[in-house]
Amino acid sequence: MSTSNTRRLIRQTLTIARRDFIATVFTPTFLIFLFAPLIMGSFGAIGGLGAATVASGSEGKERIVAIVPPEQATVMKAVDERMRRVFRGRDESPPPLTTETPDADPAAKARAELQAKDYDVASVLYGPLDKPSILYGAQGSRTADYLAELAEQTLRVGRIGDAAPLSQATKHSIVRAKASIGGKNQAAFFTVFGIFFLTLLLAGQAVGTMAEERSNKVIEVLAAAVPLESVFLGKLLGMFGVAVLFVAFWGTLVSQISTLMPPTMAAGLANIGPAVGMPAYIVLFFAYFTMAYLLLGAVFLSVGAQASTMREIQMLSLPITIVQVAMFGLASVAASRPGSAVATFAEWFPLSSPFAMAARAANAPEVWPHVLALAWQLLWVGIVITIGARAFRRGVLQSGSGKLNLKALFGR
Structure with a gap:
């Protein structure tokens, strides 16, 4: 193929390219196409907002319950407050802790808490802290683990005799130089x-x-x-x-x-x-x-x-x-x-x-x-x-x- 034919072929190709480019870009519908990701993201945000609204409607209505004597309840609340410091932002922290005083039949009271009408109970702890019993519902296995650890730490503080922290950490934020x-x-x-x-x-x-x-x-x-x-x-x-x-x-x-x-x-x-x-x-x-x-x-x-x-x-x-x-x-x-x-x-x-x-x-x-x-x-x-x-x-x-x-x- 001669040089002139090659140049003509390139010129014709670029002419078709320019024609299609202009015909696509210089139209009102191109703006819709250009902002398509924003439109799709908006629909996704609306769906996420709806889901968040549904989820927020149940916030504050779920809790975990510990049926323990008043002296242990005070220590347990202090330990619970310290343990929750590890949760930040969007971390899925356990529901708020509520303590109840045990009666003659703690087991019956625990089962009654799971059937409460005013709020949802994820899990209930009762009995001595060295061998506690924990009842939980279909979605409460994680909160049951949290209550078990809460009982362990409360028992340790009770044996030491002081709920004050034993250590004070100094934290330093470091930014990596490389990924x-x-x-x-x-x-x-x-x-x-x-x-x-x-x-x-x-x-x-x-x-x-x-x-x-x-x-x-x-x-x-x-x-x-x-x-x-x-x-x-x-x-x-x-x-x-x-x-x-x-x-x-x-x-x-x-x-x-x-x-x-x-x-x-x-x-x-x-x-x-x-x-x-x-x-x-x-x-x-x-x-x-x-x-x-x-x-x-x-x-x-x-x-x-x-x-x-x-x-x-x-x-x-x-x-x-x-x-x-x-x-x-x-x-x-x-x-x-x-x-x-x-x-x-x-x-x-x-x-x-x-x-x-x-x-x-x-x-x-x-x-x-x-x-x-x-x-x-x-x-x-x-x-x-x-x-x-x-x-x-x-x-x-x-x-x-x-x-x-x-x-x-x-x-x-």
């Missing part, structure tokens, strides 16, 4: 999920775009004006430009979240980070997102070229989505088990390689394996685009059939 192992694993999972979510959300547009232009015959006009390969690559690049705009917008917002967080929460995020360092991680994340998007986008464009109705789009898109979810699961396992056989397989298998290698960037500091992985993935991107262009040609030239002939697709 912890658990933080690296968390960063790896967030990386896999982020690429999976973005590719699934953004690449799926290609199917609807292709089917729409097939139905209104625009694709035939484009095919008559420029080579089909330019149309295919142009559409893929145009949709990728939309994806880059989406990622840049939300990436900028997410990068500023830490400035809005309380200092203690922001310090906690310091334990979560990639092993390769943030600058290299950002570059690798975008590179692997590009590879994953081009792979999935080419497949979706090919599907859109074969489908002539919305029903056919749904039928063909579902298997691709199932495979993509399977690749997400495989890469998630690889992220949690770096260096294992599963991780190695996920890093080399073409469809899961972008996800697994992005997770490796969070788990391992070596950079050179990513050079090999990106070259390997680029090879498969070329293969998928080549097959997709042939499927695209088949779908456009026989737009009425909507059927894929493998012999015509792969034949010369």
Whole structure:
């Protein structure tokens, strides 16, 4: 192919890309698409608020009960107050403690407490503290353990004869200079999920775009004006430009979240980070997102070229989505088990390689394996685009059939 033909092919491809980019971005519906994560997050927040409201309605109505003599009740309340200091924020602390004076039949009184109408009793302790009996309901096994430990500590204080603390600790808060192992694993999972979510959300547009232009015959006009390969690559690049705009917008917002967080929460995020360092991680994340998007986008464009109705789009898109979810699961396992056989397989298998290698960037500091992985993935991107262009040609030239002939697709 001559230099002039190559330049003309590139110019035609970029023209199609610019056309699709402008047609997608400069529309009111793009704003809805751009803020789709915010809309989905709002629905999730509303659901969470409703659940929290239901849960808060029962707060203050549950308690644990200890049926002990008054002198032990005083010590037990002091011990309970000290033990509850280990619970912070959203930690699931035991319900409030209520003490009752034993009567002639403590066991009967304990069973009566479990049937109280004014409040819910998770568990009840009665009897001597060296051998206490604890009754608990279906959800009270954890509170029963707490009451058992409370009886143990109360008995120890009673034997010492003084409820005052025996030690006074001095606490120092230390911020790690590097991410912890658990933080690296968390960063790896967030990386896999982020690429999976973005590719699934953004690449799926290609199917609807292709089917729409097939139905209104625009694709035939484009095919008559420029080579089909330019149309295919142009559409893929145009949709990728939309994806880059989406990622840049939300990436900028997410990068500023830490400035809005309380200092203690922001310090906690310091334990979560990639092993390769943030600058290299950002570059690798975008590179692997590009590879994953081009792979999935080419497949979706090919599907859109074969489908002539919305029903056919749904039928063909579902298997691709199932495979993509399977690749997400495989890469998630690889992220949690770096260096294992599963991780190695996920890093080399073409469809899961972008996800697994992005997770490796969070788990391992070596950079050179990513050079090999990106070259390997680029090879498969070329293969998928080549097959997709042939499927695209088949779908456009026989737009009425909507059927894929493998012999015509792969034949010369």
